[in-house]
Amino acid sequence: MNICVASLCKVKQLEKAEVVIVDGIRIGVQPDVVTYNTLITAYCRFVGIDAGYSILYRMKEAGIYPDTITYNSLIAGATRYSMLSRCFDLFEEMLEMSILPDIWSYNTLMHCFFKLRKPDEAYRVFQDILLKDISVHPATFNILINGLCMNGYTENALMLFRSIKRHGFIPQLATYNILIHGLCKSGRGKTAREFLNELVESGHIPNAITYTTVMKCCFRCRQFEEGVKIFAEMRRRGYTYDAFAYCTVASMLLKTGKMNEANEYLGYIITNGFDLDIVSFNTIVNLYCKEGQLDNAYKLLHEAEKKGLESDKYTHTIFIDGLCRTGNFKEAQQHLDYMSMMGFDSNLVALNSFINGLCKAGHLDHALRMFESMDVKDSITYSTMVHSLCNAKRFRAASKLLLSCIRGGMRILKSDKRGVIDGLRGSGYSQEARKVQSKIRLAKILHD
DNA sequence: AATCCTCGAC
Numbered sequence: 323m324n325i326c327v328a329s330l331c332k333v334k335q336l337e338k339a340e341v342v343i344v345d346g347i348r349i350g351v352q353p354d355v356v357t358y359n360t361l362i363t364a365y366c367r368f369v370g371i372d373a374g375y376s377i378l379y380r381m382k383e384a385g386i387y388p389d390t391i392t393y394n395s396l397i398a399g400a401t402r403y404s405m406l407s408r409c410f411d412l413f414e415e416m417l418e419m420s421i422l423p424d425i426w427s428y429n430t431l432m433h434c435f436f437k438l439r440k441p442d443e444a445y446r447v448f449q450d451i452l453l454k455d456i457s458v459h460p461a462t463f464n465i466l467i468n469g470l471c472m473n474g475y476t477e478n479a480l481m482l483f484r485s486i487k488r489h490g491f492i493p494q495l496a497t498y499n500i501l502i503h504g505l506c507k508s509g510r511g512k513t514a515r516e517f518l519n520e521l522v523e524s525g526h527i528p529n530a531i532t533y534t535t536v537m538k539c540c541f542r543c544r545q546f547e548e549g550v551k552i553f554a555e556m557r558r559r560g561y562t563y564d565a566f567a568y569c570t571v572a573s574m575l576l577k578t579g580k581m582n583e584a585n586e587y588l589g590y591i592i593t594n595g596f597d598l599d600i601v602s603f604n605t606i607v608n609l610y611c612k613e614g615q616l617d618n619a620y621k622l623l624h625e626a627e628k629k630g631l632e633s634d635k636y637t638h639t640i641f642i643d644g645l646c647r648t649g650n651f652k653e654a655q656q657h658l659d660y661m662s663m664m665g666f667d668s669n670l671v672a673l674n675s676f677i678n679g680l681c682k683a684g685h686l687d688h689a690l691r692m693f694e695s696m697d698v699k700d701s702i703t704y705s706t707m708v709h710s711l712c713n714a715k716r717f718r719a720a721s722k723l724l725l726s727c728i729r730g731g732m733r734i735l736k737s738d739k740r741g742v743i744d745g746l747r748g749s750g751y752s753q754e755a756r757k758v759q760s761k762i763r764l765a766k767i768l769h770d
Numbered sequence: 771a772a773t774c775c776t777c778g779a780c
Binding site: 460494495565567570572604642704736738 | 771772773774775776777778779780
């Protein structure tokens with residue numbers, strides 16, 4: 323029965339799994355702790371954390387005691403939905419019931435901290451693991467390296483990798499993939515390549531994830547031919563069994579304005595009959611939005627929703643960008659409101675898109691109001707605003723923003739700096755131009 | 771446990 327339930331749960335057939343359990347009970351086979359643990363994992367994953375809890379009550383009612391794996395499944399569920407306090411509660415509950423947390427309980431908790439951008443706390447969990455003398459699993463290092471990279475501590479991740487290797491740890495393929503991904507993301511393509519060589523030299527065979535990661539790295543560094551070559555090799559080796567690699571190529575084509583080619587790749591995705599996830603849908607929706615076909619974009623969104631997929635912050639950002647490009651600010655605002663209501667972790671990119679759309683349509687003051695209301699801004703926010711103000715010959719306002727951008731330690735394009743200085747000088751504010759220039763120099767010295 | 775998706779300008 324357990325094997326049957328497990329395989330049904332794996333493919334999301336929860337109702338059928340329940341039928342199997344009922345049938346089992348009818349012929350006298352009672353579900354045990356393994357059955358319930360399998361169910362909890364699946365319900366947390368496919369339905370929600372509360373559905374997982376309700377299975378916990380069901381098992382308690384049936385007189386089955388939860389074990390470490392029961393709690394690990396629930397902790398993993400809480401991590402999936404970024405519910406840190408739930409993770410803690412479950413940990414406490416475990417200890418109260420004298421169920422000992424194992425390395426996986428700690429791994430998951432660490433993962434949760436990293437996910438919520440609390441690397442210090444995550445590292446404390448790791449130290450706790452060492453202190454408690456629990457034997458470490460290779461996944462512990464993978465989670466650590468990944469978490470450090472994703473939180474901007476690539477250098478520390480590298481040091482950790484080297485140090486554990488010196489201590490005899492043999493990196494897995496996944497460890498290399500994680501490190502290569504982190505290095506690419508922080509713009510260190512060269513070091514990433516060195517690790518790709520090391521991966522092969524140490525006897526690992528690169529998998530689809532390695533290829534996709536390296537391909538994206540090529541695109542990032544504008545080595546388009548090299549990237550497309552990797553894609554061709556993936557096809558040759560049969561590594562294009564899902565839509566992931568196609569999405570990487572299609573997005574690059576979209577970003578570089580090659581609409582027809584992007585269309586071609588997305589056509590493959592559709593005709594190949596891949597089981598599309600929300601990311602693939604977002605990629606296609608983005609193409610429609612960029613082409614101004616908002617109707618088709620919405621049609622696709624509904625299709626995704628019919629499949630039970632939930633739109634994420636990327637989906638709404640793509641729509642906001644597309645709507646602003648067609649001048650439909652009202653509907654774009656509705657998406658923005660929805661994003662805040664849903665409490666997505668950040669809508670910075672969406673706001674940048676909105677501001678850009680307003681500027682392009684000539685609504686500079688509306689854009690400025692939105693700019694002022696933002697509590698988090700990045701270099702793109704400043705770039706967009708400074709550039710647009712210069713275009714409108716509002717150089718003094720542009721210089722004010724440029725200075726606060728520099729004060730915030732953010733980089734801005736050389737051409738934008740030039741635009742402000744030349745503009746100020748050309749409209750008779752040479753003293754202010756000099757002031758801006760010296761501030762830029764000062765910032766450069768401080769930065770280096 | 772890890773890969774795929776969003777914004778400015780050049």
